[in-house]
Amino acid sequence: MLGWLTVVFSCQLAGETLVAATGMPLPGPVAGMVMMLVILAVRGKVPEELSTVSGALLSNLSLLFVPAGTGIITHLVLIRNDLLPVGLALVASTLGAVAVTGLLMQAMTAHTDKAAATDE
């Protein structure tokens, strides 16, 4: 398990390095995710120990946003001054984006997934 945890950290390190070196507009960890995807594609399956490592991290993914979320305390005044625009923009724009993306994706995949299902 320690071995695969090291691979996970190495992917992130390599991703951060790549992004810093090239100035790509991508978070280092997302570049690391792509590298992990390549490793899995080469191996052809997900090793059980990696599954354990990722399960532990991903099943508690929400927890990891709590420290950054608490940072809201540093901007309470700025947000209170613009409460209506901020509240409206955050709620309407976010929920609108959820609806637009979900509807389009469902409409466009309904056809291909049905075709694939009959193929399989």
Place this chain on the structure above:
Amino acid sequence: MNDQSLRDVWVYLSATPLLHLTLVLIAYQIGDRIYRAANRNAILNPVMIAVVLLVGFLYVTETPYDTFFEGAQFVHFLLGPATVCLAIPLYRQFARVRRNAAAIAASLFCGSAFAAGSAIAIAWITGASRDMILSLAPKSVTAPIAMGITEQLGGLPSLTAVLVIMTGIIGAALGPMVLNLVGVKDWAARGFAMGTAAHGIGTARALQVNDLAGAFAGLAMGLNALATAIFLPLVWRFFAG
């Protein structure tokens, strides 16, 4: 114990990272208990509950955020490795991703443009300050990239970080209801929508509910970061001249 020794204990505790690290874990577990007790109702988002509890605690004890973060950073640090691990659910669904490449590209483009465009438009119409508008624009993008985009546009990166988290909580708490309302039942589409509009926090919620949704949410989060980082500064420069 008299008042003085109680104060001494507090001075000692508040100076070690252990106190705030432990509080993060406790606050989250309280949030998670409530969320589970309510049958995983999205509205009772555990991140939101934990943040409210911790902000209340910091406010009452007059603890600076920097002091809090010295302890909380150990949890925050794990975001990076967790993001790398999103490759695993994605790999398991990769055949489906490839099959739907065109739908993914189109949904990403429209969702991403809507998330940024509507935020700018609403904030501008309702009279937000220029700093606020610029800091709001990349609100649906995962925090590290959103902060970079805001910096390029000339907004306040630290304000963006806060707006991004609020977006994530709003999306995770209310997004599933919106998807039910407009009749999106397909798990891949539901996940993709959550990841595009509400980045990592939306992805966390999607992962809890369904593996396929989680895989597509993680994918959407990464792609939206890339797309917004490339296009938003270009479009902004074009209009703002």
